[in-house]
Amino acid sequence: MLNTRWMALALCFFLMGLSSQGVFAQLPDFTGLVERNSAAVVNISTSQKVNATEPQLPDGIEIPEGTPFDDFFRRFFGEGGGGQPSEVKSLGSGFIVSEDGYVLTNHHxxxxADEIVVRLQDRRELVAKVxxxxxxxxxxxLKIDANHLPxxxxxSADKLKVGEWVLAIGSPFGFDHSVTAGIVSAKGRSLPSDNYVPFIQTDVAINPGNSGGPLFNLDGEVVGVNSQIYSRTGGFMGLSFAIPIEVAMQVVEQLKTQGRVSRGWLGVQVQDxxxxxAESFGMKKPQGALVSRVLEKSPAEAAGIQVGDVIxxxxGQEVNDSPSLPPMVGMAKVGETATIKVIRHGSTRELKVKIGSLPEDEGTMLGSEEAPGARTFDRLGLSVSNLTAEQREQMEIPRHGVLVQAVNPGPAYDAGIRRGDVILRIQDQVIKDVNxxxxxxxxxxxxxxxxxxxxxxGGSSFLALKLKD
Structure with missing residues (x-):
């Protein structure tokens, strides 16, 4: 009996060992990938003369005083001198995309920059032009004067799968050719300031200086350009974002051939x-991009897209939510005819739209003023008024709509309606005036x-309001 127990215990340890070896055997070895690709990754340093009294850090990066890297950052990024011109330096990464010296990096x-210097792995330093x-x-x-470069x-970022291993090479805090690895956390992420990029989210450690560097898959192929981090401290917190390489190379091709980038444009504002x-529109589940505004003389208006349509x-690409639509439209060729499916009044329709070119300035600042003639509706808790001619001109609302003067506790307040809003429509009814x-x-x-x-x-959106039984 005792021997049998020892044999069973030994067998158990043996199986555990095999299982452990199997787990370790599945962990990737990055050494070959790094050896093959490091030479094509470059350090980018820039200098700029500014009148400043504070250190100039990259956009979106703030380093609290007293942190371990405070002195380090001040030394690298410069410190002002009583308003006198000073030279500010910053660091980043990039990678070589052609043997004749084209280098890809981030805009930011x-x-x-007044001067851009690209440092290669062999320690050569070359001045680059944009x-x-x-x-x-x-x-x-960028372009550097060199040939026969690695x-x-x-x-392909499209082929990436969530959970797949990826690796970054860059120059965080100026430490050249630092290698970090992690997995793909999500795909198609939309960030508030970047509506036209479906970001790859990873947990790869990315820090200031990594920006512009490549993100590799296990085959040693570049699948993204490391661009942003989500951070409350300025350092890595587990959320990194990379630009899909298909998006980046489409931009590169346009910059090479025409010096600027043209993007597709519909002329709509959308929301989730x-x-x-979904209940108010008679939909079985939340899906698609809800059109909250159609701009005048836009491709969308010409195609017959209406406010309240759900794209x-x-x-042929499914639109799961509103953030997924702008990158699709942005990557469409200007002038081509696209097919759009919408849900309107509970039924599906197919529309043809000729893609326009995205204007340089999309935003419109609007304001609101007090107006006489307000009237309170106890049922919603709203006080509204008709819009004056001046208000309509200022807000670019040619007709229809009422201005919210005050909001009391009630269904309207609970729905998110606030003073200064203009109510344009309720369900399928376009609101003409107060009456x-x-x-x-x-x-x-x-x-x-x-x-x-x-x-x-300046923006339109649907809110869901419900009157209590």
Whole structure:
């Protein structure tokens, strides 16, 4: 009996050992990948003369005083001298995309630089010129005077899978050719300041100085350009974002050939479909991009796209939510005809739209003023008024709509309606004036989600309002 127990115990340890070996055997070995690709990764240093009294750090990076890296950053980025001109230096990364000296990096790495120096792995330092730079995608293309340079191999971000291993090479804090690894955390991420880039999210350690460097898959192919981190301290916190290489190379090609980037444009503002809004539109589940505004004389208006349409497909690609639509449209060729599927009044329609060119300035600043004639509707808790001619001109609202003068506690406040909003539409009813608004509000059903379209500070969005039983 004793021997049998010892044999069983020995067998158990043996199996555990095999299992452990199997786990370790699955861990990737990055050494060959790094050896093959490090020479194509470069350090980029820039200098700029500014009148400043504070250290100039890269956009979006703040280093609290008293941290271990405080002195380090001040030494690298410079410190002002009573308003006198000073030279500010910054660091970044990049990688060589052609043997004749084209280098890809981030726009924010070289923005406003007076001099850009590219340092190769063999310690050569070459002054670079900017071929072109695109703020919206955060991509810049540089050129150095050299030939027969090592280059990276391009891969595909589309083929990446969440959970897949990836590796970054760059110069965090100026430490050249630092290597970090992690996994793909998510794909198609949309950030507030970058609507036209479907970012790759990873947990690869990225820090200031890594910007512009390559993100590799296990085959040694570049799948992304490391661009941003989410951080409350300025350092790595587990959330890093890379620009898909397909997006980056499309930008590079346009910068090479025409010096600027053209993007597709529909001329709509969109928002997510919440559970309450889906109910109000008679949809079975939240999906797609809800059109909250159609700009005048835009491709969308010409194609017959309407406010309240839910875009669920663009050129055969499924639109799961509102952030996924702008990158699809942005990468479409200007002048081509795209097919769009929308849900309108509970049924699916297919529309053809000729893609326009994205204007340089999309934003419109709006304001609101007090106006006489306000009237309170106890049912919603709103006080509204008709818009004056001056207000309509200022807010670019040619007709229809009422201005919210005050909001009391109630259904409207709970829905997010605030003073200064312009109510343009309730469900399928375009609000003409205060009298029409009053009639529509009186007929609203209880206990059912109601879609209310409001305009606020230049943007339009639907809010879901529900009257209590």
């Amino acid at each position: 790495v070289v923005k406003d 071929v072109g730079s695109d703020k919206r995608s955060d991509i810049a293309l 280059v990276v191999k391009m891969g 479909v919440t559970r309450e809004l 669920i497909e663009f050129n 029409h608004f009053n009639e529509v509000v009186k007929s609203l059903p209880k206990g059912k989600s109601i879609a209310v379209l409001v305009q606020r500070r």
